Every structure is written in structure tokens, then in C-alpha cells.
Amino acid sequence: MSGVFNERVYKEVMKIPRGKVATYGQIAALAGKPRNARAVGYALHANPRQGVVPCHRVVFRDGSLAPGFAFGGPEEQRELLENEGVRFIPPAEGKPNAGAEGWRVDLDQCQWEA
């Protein structure tokens, strides 16, 4: 298994405490490659331990969640994170949200710090 970096990512992601979230760049840095956020996403894509690795706690640097690729839907992820105590920011005022798209995580409050 040459996927050393991959396992490193899983380990770091599993270390994310409940009610907190981390960005791909953060995980990449913890994994040893601060410029390899892409591989982090790829690693979670190959996520063999879905259910064990809280990939829903990993978000974009912008606070947005992964596109339709999520474990079941952005709505599910939003509710899941919200259930863990993560604070969310609504998409916009006066504009109905077609779902959870547009919802961002409050990184200022809930970004995990190693």
C-alpha cells in the first residue's frame, strides 16, 4: 500500500473533534503536504472507511461543502454538522436556498486547530 499519504489523511481527519471542521489545506498540511489539498480530496474520494472517517467535517477553504459527491447530499451533511454543534451561515437573505448549497461553515468559529 503505497498510499501512505492517504492513510495519513484518514488519521488526521479522524482526529477532528466533534463540532469542529477542517479544510482540505489544513489536513494536507497535517499530512505533510501543505500544497496537496487535492490529494486529500482524492483520498476521501477513495475513502474506504466511510462512516469511520468523518469526511463530512472536511470542507473547502471557503467553508463550502463538497458538491453532489457527498455521502448522500449536502442537506444531509449540513444537518449532520449542525447536529454536532457546528455553526452555519445562511446563503443569503431574501433569497430562498434550493437546498443546502450556498450554506457555509463558520470557519471563524468551528475550524479545527490541531
Place this chain on the structure above:
DNA sequence: TTGGTGACTTACT
């Protein structure tokens, strides 16, 4: 081995 793709990020226009 080489090439191509990708759940990203930063910088420039």
C-alpha cells in the same frame, strides 16, 4: 513508465 484526472488553493486579469 508516461499521461491524464481530480472531494483544492492561490494568484493574476
Place this chain on the structure above:
DNA sequence: AAGTAAGCCACCA
């Protein structure tokens, strides 16, 4: 401010 471009690294064919 928003959109486009390039860079980075790991995995698969």
C-alpha cells in the same frame, strides 16, 4: 468583485 489560469501531489489505466 468575479472569472480565468496555473501549480501542486497522489492515484489509476
